[in-house]
Amino acid sequence: MTASPAASARPVYQIERLSKTYASNQLTALTDVNLTLTKGEFVSVVGSSGCGKSTLLKIMAGLLPPTTGRVVLGDRPVTGPRDDIGMMFQQATLLPWKTTVENIVLPIGIRKGRAAARAAVPRAQELLRLVGIGDFGHVYPGELSGGMAQRASICRMLISNPEVLLLDEPFSALDELTRDFMNMELQRICAEQQSTAFLVTHSLAEAVILSDRVLVMKPRPGRIVEEIVIDLPRPRTLEMINTAHFGEIVGHIRDLLGKEAFQ
């Protein structure tokens, strides 16, 4: 088992005593957040809107500075965007004037220039095969379906071999059937790449089916109130959603959120 968090596993991302207060309105978005991601682990965070999960993700991506606390990836503190952080957004955000392959090597081109981007094209094609759209490298994003576009954006995230994957509700714009299918694909890709992943989502079922651990956040101020270890065996299948145990876990998380989320 590579995906389950063994006690001896190497910590990849460490966050200690993190807090964030926005200077503009003195709003405390996060308080006393402690979090460790170990190699190959899949961790999700769920919570109602405004619980600070997006702020947490932006801080982890180096897009926002923390107010206090330690934010360390590898052995270096995160002080800005880094090429060992891969990120995926709600929309595929592929540039329509670049072909799929050109979109995938975009991060390389921005960081290391045109020659490096050209050199990365074979690797991009290999990644396209990994996500199952190997024949679509030369087409423009306008010709891709929503699911295919998100597959391409997975490739763009993986192209620089990041240490950690930050996923911001990556499939929320897709229809439900495609979304379930893409979640299973994501699981397969993460297992093959032995990725360490951190997912922000609204969907409790999505969090449970994908994760080794689910963190439950509550707002005002944003904080982690509980960590739930998901003991479903891997690889996970969509059929597990219908089991009683899955229902118990989702129900438990919903109870945790429900007490405060709708007040």
Added chain:
Amino acid sequence: MTDAPNTGPDTVWVEHEALIDRIPRWAAMLGLAVIVIAIWDLATARMGWVSPIILPSPGETLSDLIFVGKNLLTGGYMLEALWTTTRTVFWAFLIAILIGFSLGLLVGETKFGERAVMPYLVAIDTMPKVAFAPLFIAWLGFDISSKVALAAFIATFPIVVSTAAGLYAASENERMLFKSIGASRWQTLFGLKLPTGLPYIFTGLKIASVGVMAGAITGEFLGGGRGFGALIRESASMLDTPRVFSLILYLSLLGLALFFLVALIQKRLVFWTQSNRQGVVG
């Protein structure tokens, strides 16, 4: 299998296609032109309801069109006038693009431009710009440069506004993507904001191409000179209405040529808006 009752006739009703949907576009256009010209002919040459000074008949207009066309083709004085106007439009459009694009960049890309420069631009844009014509004539004289200045002045604003709007057009996700892969401001501008804004910029250029024609002709009306606008004014003052009509028609060809040149460049450059972008959105 379901055992649905097998009784009664099928529910079939014919979808009727409107007559206009069955006629090809060219035939519809031709049909309308024939109707309009027939009424025109009836009102002028046949029945004499309208005086030839107010509205010449189609026949008169056509013969004058042929006369002007011959003059243009044989390099007569009218060709020289058309060439003057074409030069005016060319220089004015070029200057409007350079100034408009630079100001658009300033407004769309810098906080200073957005906060300090934009309010003044909006204020000037609301003024009737033709009213500046006497100033340009006083500053630059009666030759081509005062007309170029007026036409450029009119055509600059749509380019400024569309360039600035284009630079704002990139979505929050796209900006975050560029930030997260460590793109510099320069890289974000050229790699994301400008390409995303190109459709907007071209819309502004099309509006400007119409404005630059209007500006050049207005300048020639008010400031004299040797352009097509001056010819039109002279013909009108001599009550030569057929000549005015045919000059306007040839002038509109110049405007159309400019407009379609811009549209053609847009089609080449902004190729991705032609195919559907659904895959990108959802």
